[in-house]
Amino acid sequence: MPELPEVETVRRSLLPAVCGRSIAYVEIRTQGVWLGSDVDLEGWLIRDVTRRGKYLLFHLSRSAQSALMIVHLRMTGRLLLQSCDVQPQKHTHIRIKLSRADDRTDCPEWVSFVDPRRFGRIWFLTGENPEMPEGMTRLGPEPISVDFNADLLLERTAKRQASLKAVLLDQTVVAGLGNIYADESLFAAGLFPARPGCSLSGPEAGRLRIAIVDVLERAIECNGTTLRDYADGWNRKGRFQDCLMVYGRAGEPCRVCGTTIRRMKLAGRSTCWCPFCQPDIQGDVK
DNA sequence: ACCTACCTGTTT
DNA sequence: AAACAGGTAGGT
Numbered sequence: 643m644p645e646l647p648e649v650e651t652v653r654r655s656l657l658p659a660v661c662g663r664s665i666a667y668v669e670i671r672t673q674g675v676w677l678g679s680d681v682d683l684e685g686w687l688i689r690d691v692t693r694r695g696k697y698l699l700f701h702l703s704r705s706a707q708s709a710l711m712i713v714h715l716r717m718t719g720r721l722l723l724q725s726c727d728v729q730p731q732k733h734t735h736i737r738i739k740l741s742r743a744d745d746r747t748d749c750p751e752w753v754s755f756v757d758p759r760r761f762g763r764i765w766f767l768t769g770e771n772p773e774m775p776e777g778m779t780r781l782g783p784e785p786i787s788v789d790f791n792a793d794l795l796l797e798r799t800a801k802r803q804a805s806l807k808a809v810l811l812d813q814t815v816v817a818g819l820g821n822i823y824a825d826e827s828l829f830a831a832g833l834f835p836a837r838p839g840c841s842l843s844g845p846e847a848g849r850l851r852i853a854i855v856d857v858l859e860r861a862i863e864c865n866g867t868t869l870r871d872y873a874d875g876w877n878r879k880g881r882f883q884d885c886l887m888v889y890g891r892a893g894e895p896c897r898v899c900g901t902t903i904r905r906m907k908l909a910g911r912s913t914c915w916c917p918f919c920q921p922d923i924q925g926d927v928k
Numbered sequence: 929a930c931c932t933a934c935c936t937g938t939t940t
Numbered sequence: 941a942a943a944c945a946g947g948t949a950g951g952t
Contacts, residue, residue, distance in 0.1 A: 644946065644947090645946065645947090648946080696947080714947085714948085715946090715947090716946085716947050716948075717935090717945070717946050717947055717948095718935090718936080718937090718945085718946075733936085757935095757936095758935080758936050758937065759934085759935045759936050759937080759945090759947095760934080760935055760936080761934065761935065761947065761948080762947095776949080777947095777948065777949075802929095803929075804929060804930090808929080808930090811947090813947090813948085820946055820947070821945090821946060821947085822946065867946080869945080869946065870937090870938085870945080870946080871937095871945095871946080872946070909929085909930080910930075910931075910932090911947095912944080912945085
C-alpha cells in the first residue's frame with residue numbers, strides 16, 4: 643500500500659491532531675509489531691511528525707530526554723485516529739492513547755495501528771535503545787529535495803545491470819518509490835522498465851528525475867492512491883488511483899496513445915508499461 | 929541479482 | 941485450489 647505519497651498524506655493528516663499532546667498509554671495487543679521497550683512509555687510529548695522515505699517519525703520529548711517512535715506501514719498498515727467509542731478490531735495491533743487536546747474536543751483519544759498482514763512495524767527508540775531500523779540508515783536521497791538530481795541518479799543507475807524497475811524499487815538509490823510510482827515514473831519518462839540501469843543516458847536520467855518528482859508531487863496533491871486498504875489518519879481515501887497511467891491497467895488502452903498496456907514480472911513484482919510510449923530501445927537495435 | 933519468507937484477504 | 945497484493949529482510 644503505502645509509498646511516499648501515502649506516507650506523506652498520513653503524516654499531514656496526523657500532525658495537527660497529535661502535535662503538542664503526550665502519550666498517556668500504549669496498548670500492545672499483538673507481539674512482534676512493537677520493537678523496543680514496552681515499559682515506561684507514558685508522558686512523552688509529541689513535538690513533531692516527519693517522514694523519511696516510507697518511514698514516519700514521531701519526535702518525542704520528556705523532561706530533558708528525547709525519543710523517537712518510527713512507523714513503517716509496509717503493505718497494509720494504517721494509522722487511524724479513533725475516539726474511545728471505537729472498539730479495537732481484529733487487526734488493531736497497537737493503540738496509543740493520547741492526553742486530552744486543549745481546546746480541541748474534535749481530536750480523538752487514540753491513534754491505532756491496524757494492519758491485516760502484520761508486516762508493519764513500530765520502533766520505539768530512546769537513549770538506552772537508540773538503534774534505527776537497518777533499512778532506514780541505508781536510504782537514498784529524498785526524491786523531492788535538492789539532494790536528488792540527475793547526476794546522482796545517473797551515477798547510481800550506471801553501476802547496475804538490473805532493470806530500471808528494480809533500481810527504482812531499491813530504497814538505497816532513492817527513497818520512497820514502490821511498485822505503483824516506479825511504474826508511473828517510468829511511463830512518464832517514456833522508459834522501458836526492463837532496460838538495464840546501466841543503459842540509461844544522461845538526458846534520460848534527467849527526464850526520469852523530473853518524472854519521479856512530478857508523479858510524486860501530483861500523487862501527494864491527490865492524497866495518495868487507494869487501491870484497497872490505504873487511508874489517511876482520518877480514514878479518508880486517496881484519489882490518485884483515478885490518475886494512474888499504467889499501474890493496474892494491463893489489457894486497457896494507453897491513455898496517451900491507445901496501445902494496449904502490457905504486464906510483465908520484474909524484480910519479482912508485477913510491472914505495467916505501454917509498448918508504444920515506452921519502447922524497448924535495446925530490442926529495436928537488435 | 930535474484931529468491932523466499934513474512935501474513936491475511938481477495939480474486940481468478 | 942492457486943495466484944496475487946502497496947514492502948522489505950535475509951539467504952543464496
